[in-house]
Amino acid sequence: MANERVTSLKDVAGAAGVSVTTVSRLLNGSLELPHETKKRIEDAIRDLNYQPNPHARRLSRGRSDTIGLVVPDIANPFFATLVAAVEEEADRRGLAVSLYATLNRSGREVAYLQLIERNHVDGLIFVTNHPDDGQLGALINRTGKVVVVDEDVPDALAPKLFCDNDRGGYLAGTHLAEMGHRRVLFIGGPERMISAQRRFQGLERAMYELWGADALLLSYKGEYTVAFGREAAKRFIAEGMPASAIFASSDEIAIGLIEVLRSQGISIPQDVSVVGFDDVGPLHLFAPPLTAIRQPVRQIGQRALSLLLETNWQERTPCAVEELLPVEIVVRSSVAPPANPKAAMDKKRTRG
Amino acid sequence: MANERVTSLKDVAGAAGVSVTTVSRLLNGSLELPHETKKRIEDAIRDLNYQPNPHARRLSRGRSDTIGLVVPDIANPFFATLVAAVEEEADRRGLAVSLYATLNRSGREVAYLQLIERNHVDGLIFVTNHPDDGQLGALINRTGKVVVVDEDVPDALAPKLFCDNDRGGYLAGTHLAEMGHRRVLFIGGPERMISAQRRFQGLERAMYELWGADALLLSYKGEYTVAFGREAAKRFIAEGMPASAIFASSDEIAIGLIEVLRSQGISIPQDVSVVGFDDVGPLHLFAPPLTAIRQPVRQIGQRALSLLLETNWQERTPCAVEELLPVEIVVRSSVAPPANPKAAMDKKRTRG
Numbered sequence: 046m047a048n049e050r051v052t053s054l055k056d057v058a059g060a061a062g063v064s065v066t067t068v069s070r071l072l073n074g075s076l077e078l079p080h081e082t083k084k085r086i087e088d089a090i091r092d093l094n095y096q097p098n099p100h101a102r103r104l105s106r107g108r109s110d111t112i113g114l115v116v117p118d119i120a121n122p123f124f125a126t127l128v129a130a131v132e133e134e135a136d137r138r139g140l141a142v143s144l145y146a147t148l149n150r151s152g153r154e155v156a157y158l159q160l161i162e163r164n165h166v167d168g169l170i171f172v173t174n175h176p177d178d179g180q181l182g183a184l185i186n187r188t189g190k191v192v193v194v195d196e197d198v199p200d201a202l203a204p205k206l207f208c209d210n211d212r213g214g215y216l217a218g219t220h221l222a223e224m225g226h227r228r229v230l231f232i233g234g235p236e237r238m239i240s241a242q243r244r245f246q247g248l249e250r251a252m253y254e255l256w257g258a259d260a261l262l263l264s265y266k267g268e269y270t271v272a273f274g275r276e277a278a279k280r281f282i283a284e285g286m287p288a289s290a291i292f293a294s295s296d297e298i299a300i301g302l303i304e305v306l307r308s309q310g311i312s313i314p315q316d317v318s319v320v321g322f323d324d325v326g327p328l329h330l331f332a333p334p335l336t337a338i339r340q341p342v343r344q345i346g347q348r349a350l351s352l353l354l355e356t357n358w359q360e361r362t363p364c365a366v367e368e369l370l371p372v373e374i375v376v377r378s379s380v381a382p383p384a385n386p387k388a389a390m391d392k393k394r395t396r397g
Numbered sequence: 398m399a400n401e402r403v404t405s406l407k408d409v410a411g412a413a414g415v416s417v418t419t420v421s422r423l424l425n426g427s428l429e430l431p432h433e434t435k436k437r438i439e440d441a442i443r444d445l446n447y448q449p450n451p452h453a454r455r456l457s458r459g460r461s462d463t464i465g466l467v468v469p470d471i472a473n474p475f476f477a478t479l480v481a482a483v484e485e486e487a488d489r490r491g492l493a494v495s496l497y498a499t500l501n502r503s504g505r506e507v508a509y510l511q512l513i514e515r516n517h518v519d520g521l522i523f524v525t526n527h528p529d530d531g532q533l534g535a536l537i538n539r540t541g542k543v544v545v546v547d548e549d550v551p552d553a554l555a556p557k558l559f560c561d562n563d564r565g566g567y568l569a570g571t572h573l574a575e576m577g578h579r580r581v582l583f584i585g586g587p588e589r590m591i592s593a594q595r596r597f598q599g600l601e602r603a604m605y606e607l608w609g610a611d612a613l614l615l616s617y618k619g620e621y622t623v624a625f626g627r628e629a630a631k632r633f634i635a636e637g638m639p640a641s642a643i644f645a646s647s648d649e650i651a652i653g654l655i656e657v658l659r660s661q662g663i664s665i666p667q668d669v670s671v672v673g674f675d676d677v678g679p680l681h682l683f684a685p686p687l688t689a690i691r692q693p694v695r696q697i698g699q700r701a702l703s704l705l706l707e708t709n710w711q712e713r714t715p716c717a718v719e720e721l722l723p724v725e726i727v728v729r730s731s732v733a734p735p736a737n738p739k740a741a742m743d744k745k746r747t748r749g
Contacts, residue, residue: 136502327652331683
């Protein structure tokens with residue numbers, strides 16, 4: 046069935062009894078209409094077989110109806126869930142998602158930020174996993190239309206969305222302290238990353254509240270990876286298990302930690318208690334089911350897209366505005382009162 | 398620093414001492430060049446600050462340097478890992494990835510296939526999760542430039558890439574049969590999906606090889622979801638646990654299954670043995686560590702992109718060509734010889 050004449054926006058507007066501007070703004074997603082009006086326009090589009098050429102529109106208006114999403118690692122269940130939530134919300138609003146992973150590839154974060162300048166995407170939801178030397182922040186400020194999510198880029202004067210990391214650390218610390226733990230090891234992300242700093246601060250504050258000067262906090266800072274969790278476990282054992290509880294501040298770290306502890310015959314929670322952070326994976330099926338701080342991952346994804354689309358980028362005064370989404374502690378079976386320290390060490394020596 | 402004159406493709410070609418076509422094809426990724434030549438061109442691009450306008454190029458040539466990736470659910474760790482592998486490989490080749498999830502949204506699969514027709518993407522890697530009534534296959538055949546991955550669209554005359562599902566079922570069946578299981582329950586995906594059919598066929602063949610007519614195979618077909626795993630567990634218990642072993646044919650099904658069995662006090666492998674399929678999640682940390690068939694997920698993702706880019710779509714005779722990637726069984730601790738059936742049922746009755 047060949048159309049001799051291609052349907053124009055004007056044809057659709059005429060058929061629906063509205064202005065061309067109204068149809069155009071509806072298609073852009075920049076206008077909410079009464080259901081009845083919207084239906085008339087959609088019917089006209091369908092009946093007249095109107096096919097907007099996205100590329101022609103893009104050149105004239107610089108709008109690609111695509112948002113970019115930059116995450117460190119898509120295979121990481123936390124980021125996978127975040128991506129899923131953003132894509133679902135984007136699709137609801139008629140937008141496409143271009144997905145980019147930075148992994149350990151240096152320079153990728155900068156390259157992806159340039160996508161906006163080059164009109165590949167209309168805006169960016171940006172999750173970093175490196176401490177910034179200032180370059181990233183400067184680029185974000187120059188580009189605009191970027192929402193910083195999950196991890197801070199300190200110099201960026203952009204909307205920022207994180208979970209309440211400090212509160213998460215505080216909930217973990219309170220739980221451990223109340224169970225009698227005075228010596229706690231924190232296994233966290235890179236030292237200069239805000240998430241790790243805040244989780245540790247919250248933990249520290251809770252421990253001091255209950256123990257005062259008797260609290261003993263140790264800290265291994267590295268990557269939020271399974272590999273680092275394994276490394277941390279080996280170090281913990283090599284140092285003679287200097288804490289009665291461990292706050293492993295991501296699912297991935299917890300997985301690596303538990304793998305190695307288990308392989309060395311160390312029992313959780315009998316020999317050492319463990320609290321995790323994220324709670325995205327099937328932690329409830331672990332041996333033992335893992336107590337963890339839960340991040341509202343899907344909420345973060347949805348809210349990130351809303352922020353990106355609802356911010357008036359032209360008129361906005363560049364400033365850093367932080368929004369924190371609440372966390373909760375999910376208590377399972379990996380925390381028990383501390384074993385007799387001497388007994389635990391003897392048990393360890395016996396195993397060799 | 399304002400450029401009075403915008404650098405053209407011709408300027409770059411002149412500076413690098415090559416033809417305009419050469420530069421253009423290098424930028425399209427459709428030409429491999431000697432390293433030294435490539436470097437000369439890249440130097441010229443950088444020194445002259447050449448900025449290709451991707452949208453202008455797109456209109457003139459229909460190339461967007463973006464491939465589309467359609468999966469059922471990004472949060473599912475299997476698909477998250479697949480997406481990660483495709484993105485990594487795409488980035489290596491200078492391509493962007495537009496990601497789409499179909500979830501349960503009817504009509505999305507058709508809508509996403511139309512992205513190629515509308516020039517939003519250069520090609521599509523397509524993972525379905527519905528049986529096809531023929532519409533999808535017809536659309537794929539009309540569109541071209543689609544690689545069907547993980548699950549078959551039977552009428553599609555396209556390159557197809559799956560894991561060796563039949564072999565996976567066969568390995569699971571052999572392991573269970575060798576451990577003494579004669580009565581096995583298969584919990585699989587939708588009945589009309591090729592993956593579920595082949596996994597069951599392989600299981601069946603292995604069981605008959607060892608047990609002959611004494612083999613008893615039961616089958617619950619549903620969705621590859623945690624929810625269906627839970628439902629299947631409840632049905633299994635309600636029917637009086639009619640098998641001594643369960644082949645739960647995805648990580649998600651296994652998770653739901655184990656949750657409910659555990660909450661009902663049923664021990665694995667003491668009361669029932671379990672084998673999973675996928676092995677993407679942290680199955681080794683479960684209680685007990687789960688024996689499972691492992692899919693080479695990352696390999697599938699990389700190979701899918703290679704197929705998409707290396708197929709000569711203009712000259713290809715439309716035909717269905719299947720490529721199967723090997724699976725392996727990862728033996729952990731969730732399979733043991735069958736308990737005394739009567740003893741297990743008595744134990745169940747006592748628990749109520």
